Amino acid sequence: MTDLAAELIGVSKRFGPVLANDGIDLAVARGEVHAVVGENGAGKSTLMSILYGLHRPDAGEIRRDGQRITLRSPADAIRHGLGMVHQRFRLFPDLTVAENIVIGAEPVRRGHLDRAAAHRAVAALSEKYGLRADPSALVRGLPVGVRQRVEILRALYRDAEILILDEPTAVLTPGETDRLFEVLRTVAATGVSILLVTHKLSEVMAVGDRVTVLRQGRVTGRFTTRETNANELVNAMIGRSLTPPAPKRAQPPQENPVLEVRDLTIHDADGVARLSEVSLSVHPGEIVGLAGVAGSGQRELIDSVTGLRGAVPGVFLAGTPVLSGRDPRVAYVPEDRHGRATAPGMSVAENILMGAQRELGSRWSLPRAAVKKRAKDLVERFSISAASVDIPISALSGGNAQKAVLARELTRPSHVVVAEEPTQGVDVGVRERVHALLLAARDEGAAILLQSSELSELRELADRILVLYEGRVVAEFQGDAHETDIGRAMTGATE
Structure with a gap:
């Protein structure tokens, strides 16, 4: 050349x-x-x-x-x-x-x-x-x-x-x-x-x-x-081709919603409205996507739904108000896999089983053999590449750390999954695997709220897509809507 x-x-x-x-x-x-x-x-x-x-x-x-x-x-x-x-x-x-x-x-x-x-x-x-x-x-x-x-x-x-x-x-x-x-x-x-x-x-x-x-x-x-x-x-x-994405369901689920948000309004410390009268619902076996440019209210909405803002009027799980961050009924896959999602200095096993202590042991102790066996089972099941479950989770690649977070959250006894930028920064192979895990959870009846900055991801996975702009839901689309239409709504250009 x-x-x-x-x-x-x-x-x-x-x-x-x-x-x-x-x-x-x-x-x-x-x-x-x-x-x-x-x-x-x-x-x-x-x-x-x-x-x-x-x-x-x-x-x-x-x-x-x-x-x-x-x-x-x-x-x-x-x-x-x-x-x-x-x-x-x-x-x-x-x-x-x-x-x-x-x-x-x-x-x-x-x-x-x-x-x-x-x-x-x-x-x-x-x-x-x-x-x-x-x-x-x-x-x-x-x-x-x-x-x-x-x-x-x-x-x-x-x-x-x-x-x-x-x-x-x-x-x-x-x-x-x-x-x-x-x-x-x-x-x-x-x-x-x-x-x-x-x-x-x-x-x-x-x-x-x-x-x-x-x-x-x-x-x-x-x-x-x-x-x-x-x-x-x-x-x-x-080194291989990707598996074609699973087809979306022909009919959306008709059961009562598991997750509801009713006229939710959130103000920041300066009194500025970050969310204004936001309403949405997610049914069993449904993926609802959230689209919006950064700072449109996604952070406040997700923190409210997951209970991280404490008691917030307007958020309901199976008709019951979300009371506090201690509420265990929502599986949460955070955007920040190193800050919110994992404890970097702890082992893969400790991270992957965080929150499952009561299932594995008594109030006062955890049997090491049972912990290690369960962790190894999840590592194998979720195709996590780790030299050992005893190494710090910070030693894993970003994609494998993300699969470890999904392994922990998708095996919780929960009917609601909140997934926030689940494939951010991962390659096409890990992206395919993460999508397969979310679709499997949907098929098992989970109600999934999916926030992503990648419209191709929302269009591939979501049954419906809600667009947030300046703290309001300004548009709703079917999952196969054109990216141009969704993108226009993200900039506030709605009719």
């Missing part, structure tokens, strides 16, 4: 006994969108961290424009024309757009920041790449999609010729994702190379020019997007 912007040749990186990258070759052409995909733990993040100077490779080399370079830090990477937009934005909320973009490379006049020059530079950059952002606006008040533009502009302001994007659509609505893809095509057309790290194969097919697939730290496939398909990529990622 001619006109290469960057090459990684024979790159290897080991962390103790773990070989994260094993002799990886990756070539990025000038002006292309090059996707890097793979399962969790495949080595994608390590490889990109090496290219951005966050890690030093144990073997191999990096070349820019054909010349070997050494990257000891991100500052070195920036000097060599590399920029990176992280999944979690690194902006200063109380500074303006212009101040965030030029920080560290400010135009100076008489020893002080030349704000007029900064505004002009940012406005010109925005115009050049079609990244609209008001230079004088405070970042704190910007929508998520605009904040991401600011991150991209900050890299381009530093003359980035290779832009690394780490899971860039994780926090975007469908409309914002479409606009981002337009921006990426515009930026690539100017000659900037884009490395897109994602686990969403639909995005790879939509915007990528070429794809490199990693599995267990090695390259298992290189593809030109127009000459491949999602199933071929999946095979390279996990």
Whole structure:
């Protein structure tokens, strides 16, 4: 391949006994969108961290424009024309757009920041790449999609010729994702190379020019997007095809709802309404999805339904009010698997059996043999990859930690399951397994409330989808509704 912007040749990186990258070759052409995909733990993040100077490779080399370079830090990477937009934005909320973009490379006049020059530079950059952002606006008040533009502009302001994007659509609505893809095509057309790290194969097919697939730290496939398909990529990622999703039920359940929310209103400490007269119901054997941009009231609703807000008027389980966080009748799969869902310093066995103490032992003691046997049974049943049930759960990959949480929650004696971003950050293989577990729980009669930022997930699993916007339910759709219609409702554009 001619006109290469960057090459990684024979790159290897080991962390103790773990070989994260094993002799990886990756070539990025000038002006292309090059996707890097793979399962969790495949080595994608390590490889990109090496290219951005966050890690030093144990073997191999990096070349820019054909010349070997050494990257000891991100500052070195920036000097060599590399920029990176992280999944979690690194902006200063109380500074303006212009101040965030030029920080560290400010135009100076008489020893002080030349704000007029900064505004002009940012406005010109925005115009050049079609990244609209008001230079004088405070970042704190910007929508998520605009904040991401600011991150991209900050890299381009530093003359980035290779832009690394780490899971860039994780926090975007469908409309914002479409606009981002337009921006990426515009930026690539100017000659900037884009490395897109994602686990969403639909995005790879939509915007990528070429794809490199990693599995267990090695390259298992290189593809030109127009000459491949999602199933071929999946095979390279996990070594097999995905099982077709289970069909939805032809008729929704008609039994009385197990979970009801009636005119729920929640105010924050400042008296601002975070939920306003929200009502919903979930029946046995039904999955009801919650869609909405971040901050639309999902957190307050889920905390109310699970009893984490204490006694909240308006939430009922089988007609009985939810009284407190001690109520055991709701199985809860939290979004934050390391904070809310698990105790990282405790073992896999202790985490997976948390809450089942009374079933396994007396009030005062737990029989070790019974605990270990039950934990091993659940590890096998839920296909959790763990060297031992005695290791800390923090030693598991994100996908296996998530399956451990599901193993614990879906085996509780409960008829209601609240699943919050159940496949966030996991690869397609784990996603398939998690979906199968939720569908099996549904088929066994569980009433499931599913909150997800991925509309494809809601459309695949949910019988009905409710859209939250500024604390209100503004629309309800059948599960097979078009993503565009749901996305419009998420931005408040309802008729």
